[in-house]
Amino acid sequence: MKKLVCAGEILVEIMAERIGQSFLAPGPLVGPFPSGAPAIFIDQAARLGQPAGLIAAVGDDDFGHLNIERLRADGADISAIKVHRGAATGTAFVTYETDGSRHFVYNIKQSAAGLIEIGAEARALLAGADHFHVMGTSLFSPEVIEVARNGIETVKARGGTVSFDPNIRKEMLDLPGLRDALHFVLSKTDVFLPSGPELFIFAKAADEENAAREMLDRGISTVVVKKGAQGAVHYDQTGRTASPGFVVDEIDPTGAGDCFAAAFVSFWLRAEAPEKALRIANSCGALAVTKKGPMEGIASLAAVEAFLATAKTGAP
Numbered sequence: 001m002k003k004l005v006c007a008g009e010i011l012v013e014i015m016a017e018r019i020g021q022s023f024l025a026p027g028p029l030v031g032p033f034p035s036g037a038p039a040i041f042i043d044q045a046a047r048l049g050q051p052a053g054l055i056a057a058v059g060d061d062d063f064g065h066l067n068i069e070r071l072r073a074d075g076a077d078i079s080a081i082k083v084h085r086g087a088a089t090g091t092a093f094v095t096y097e098t099d100g101s102r103h104f105v106y107n108i109k110q111s112a113a114g115l116i117e118i119g120a121e122a123r124a125l126l127a128g129a130d131h132f133h134v135m136g137t138s139l140f141s142p143e144v145i146e147v148a149r150n151g152i153e154t155v156k157a158r159g160g161t162v163s164f165d166p167n168i169r170k171e172m173l174d175l176p177g178l179r180d181a182l183h184f185v186l187s188k189t190d191v192f193l194p195s196g197p198e199l200f201i202f203a204k205a206a207d208e209e210n211a212a213r214e215m216l217d218r219g220i221s222t223v224v225v226k227k228g229a230q231g232a233v234h235y236d237q238t239g240r241t242a243s244p245g246f247v248v249d250e251i252d253p254t255g256a257g258d259c260f261a262a263a264f265v266s267f268w269l270r271a272e273a274p275e276k277a278l279r280i281a282n283s284c285g286a287l288a289v290t291k292k293g294p295m296e297g298i299a300s301l302a303a304v305e306a307f308l309a310t311a312k313t314g315a316p
């Protein structure tokens with residue numbers, strides 16, 4: 001089976017217990033939950049049985065070990081996660097506003113996550129990789145951009161493939177080196193996985209189908225637009241395939257896009273038809289939102305199949 005690798009931040013998420021709870025006053029918290037988009041992605045792929053490894057850095061503290069143990073237990077290759085003495089694992093404190101939006105207090109750039117590098121273990125992991133997945137959130141400094149560039153080049157030189165989930169907001173585009181990095185990543189991307197409105201940061205066309213076609217014309221082979229509860233739409237040279245989302249009670253949306261992407265890419269690497277890859281990916285995204293904590297809803301292939309036996313789709 002093809003092995004996929006991702007590189008980037010590992011952190012823990014600590015959540016305000018009540019909706020609308022402010023961090024400007026003491027209050028009850030829940031967590032720590034293992035987190036970090038690349039960790040969520042790799043954990044979900046491993047739970048689906050795909051060989052998957054992560055290049056990352058954590059502190060030699062409980063938060064770092066919590067993440068490593070979860071990834072190890074779920075079958076991920078943790079050989080290239082470096083544990084740094086004297087650095088702290090990153091944190092994200094999250095509170096949900098009454099309108100459904102999220103408010104974050106982050107410490108990621110200054111945490112051990114910023115110490116990520118291509119060392120001997122990362123080189124060994126990449127030497128056996130068939131696919132590299134890039135996330136926009138992991139391009140927050142010139143050092144981490146360099147790691148992504150190295151991963152892409154190594155995997156492409158071996159005849160492998162690249163997927164890209166931009167997960168980017170317009171205001172991030174002014175980060176040093178980010179525009180150039182995005183240009184480079186897109187020029188190497190085989191599978192592009194934007195969330196609905198993100199597509200229009202990269203394409204000029206004003207409607208989704210033409211924007212997706214514009215991306216295909218740049219040499220990307222597959223575009224999958226994620227649409228939250230509505231599911232996802234897939235575009236390639238043969239046409240358009242829409243796949244509705246599944247009806248679930250949304251408790252916490254963090255991580256859904258990463259679970260969706262991991263499942264889609266895993267089944268794309270298995271050369272499954274778009275309909276099947278989308279159905280599994282929509283299940284993983286739906287199950288992800290049913291639990292508090294970004295990695296708590298991650299499902300095994302057996303759990304996905306059990307869910308699909310009774311799941312109902314919503315309106316596309």
Ligand code: ADP
Pocket residue numbers: 195196225226227228229230231232245246247248250253255256257258260281282283284285286289
């Ligand atoms: P992102 O987190 O990257 O913005 P989305 O919010 O579009 O991505 O979610 C990714 C996928 O997760 C969706 O395409 C869908 O399959 C699933 N999903 C997300 N939210 C829900 C929901 N409320 N109900 C069912 N499925 C969901």
